[in-house]
Amino acid sequence: MAKILRAACMNRCIACYSCMLACARVNRRSFSPKLSAIQIRTTGGLQSRLVADICRGCPDPPCAAACRSGALAPRAGGGVRFKPDKCLGCRDCVGACIAHAIEFDQESRLPVVCIQCGTCTRFCPHNVLSMEESGRG
């Protein structure tokens, strides 16, 4: 079964951003962690709890349902597949994701979508992130 990304141990996160840099490096060929599909955030400065905005691997993804051009399609096992050449840049997917997991890249006019590749988990020095079988749907 296809696996999906989990950030189960965010209490252990050190905010090193290595996951974001890895995602941007591998999937976007960019140095900018802003183009990462996983976003590490504080909840009120660095004294606060750290959280991860990630694709939750929905079995029936609202982002794909919102996509009228066929760029986003449900992926077997959860989450979506993304076909950039079909994307119109309408941002309907961004608004449809209640998990705030989709950012929009102004430069390419494309959403930054997690493809559940697991690259970020290989660059997490504290074992915060993992790929797990979804166990749902």
Added chain:
Amino acid sequence: MVKRHYLKVLDIDLTSEKVAVNRREDLTPLLGGIGAAAKLFSELVQPELTPLDPAQPVILARGPLSSIYPVATKVVAVFRSPLTGEWGESYAGMRLALAMRLAGYDAVIIRGRASKPTYLSIGPDGVRFRDASALTGLPVEETGRLLRKFEPGRGFRSCIRIGAAGEKQVAFAGVNVDTYRHFGRLGLGAVFGSKQLKAVVIFGDNSEPIPDPKSYTRVYQDIYRRVVETEIMEKYHGVGTAINVNLLNQLSALPTRNLQQSSFEWAAEISGEAFAEHNLVRKLACSGCPVGCIHIGLRRREFDRGYEFESRTLSYDHELIFALGSFLGIKYRDHILDLIDAVEQPGLDAISTGVALGWVTEAFGKGLVTETDLGTAVEFGSTGAYLKVIENIVAQPNEFYRILARGTRAAAARYGGQEFALTLAGTEMAGYHTGYTNILGLATGARHSHLDNAGYSVDQKNAPHPDPYKMTEAMVAEEKWRNVLNSLVICLFAREVYNRETVLAALEAIGISMAAGDLDSLGNEIFRLKQEVRKNLGFNPAGLTFPDRFFQTPSLMGRLDREFLNRMLSHYLAITGSTP
């Protein structure tokens, strides 16, 4: 775009509220960081004007590797130090390097003086000069909270700010960077204060495509693996820098009670291991560093009966435990955390404050300063009295405190006790008493820091057979090489990872081709440039003096001989061309 044809320099004038962006082709051979900052500073500093004159510039610079390679996380600040009157150089991490990269600037120059309390907001839409009147006098924590609320760029911004100590121009006030890191030493906070500059928020969304993803990924992964999977950096992540407390104590190299001793009978109680065991609640990292050396300790305090508790989470390191612990004879971890909190919030440099308090304690004991001067009575271990003195260093209620706020050297010059004022070239000592090279390194290093040239490490390697010439040469060679690392700008904790071969590969993979010889020439050139500017600002190594205390208290190398150190100084003058 990494293969750079120029460095992009943002030039901000607080007086006229004008800004300029300069594309400096001539800076590219200097890479960035300290190389670029030294050059920019040399062009703008006014040797005839005082350090806190509005015309004096502050330069902030990142390097070509910043945030795109593991542990390349620092930004350098260069300024004229109000503490020493000469060269000011300080480094800080957290998110500043990443934010500068995303904002698209290699360096930022800030000069002039704002007409009212101001903070700068530097973003993709330009530079805004914003009214900071409401932030005046606020501690660094609250200042950060309000700015985070007001400014955009969440997650990728940096907020650097001063507290009351900087505003009141205490000569050893620092600049807080994103809560847990600092431009701590040499008084950048006072320079900000003199410019009525409360804070700088910087953010951006500049995206840089990777020019050669295959080579870059290969080098990145190699460095990442060495940082995460080998033992090279384990001590920084595990116990953290505070691991040095026990180690130095065992070597008779832990400055204790104003360096009356070099080991502390309570060292185990305040050791990194004890902090980790009892206080550590989490670790944090600078953006782009998988090590996570920032150790956060919990201070839980019962403020009233009936289980009434308050708590604080504070960042601790070796230098803070030395300066606000062993150096003051403090044996309780909770008291050290209270003192850390007390220096953090108004934005004082912890090392200089601790060393100043050491002098205060002894000067008071010898009757050189009175209870009227101090407003309290101090003795080693007296945390409550120290908290009061720290408050007064910021408030400066009388002449004594106005002088103490100029630093330990100034206070000892006025009140006496220079033989036990533990400063070198006007800067309060760092937390090592290893021997000759440490003393000479702190005295001659560009920023009077143990990180300039690792004199403490040269001492440890040469302790069995000390050779004044060999030790001096090793120290100077290390300072030159570190100018290269500081141009990149990597965190020096990763210096063993970033050897010459790795530096060349990392640069090559982003389109910057250099040979090993080029790196060494660059180190030499930056060293030369800094020495030249330092001389113009009044640094005179031939006139250096060393307090008696260094020779009275045995070090790792045993009891030190002043003549031996003088031989090293003469050799330093000869090999650096500093002979008067």
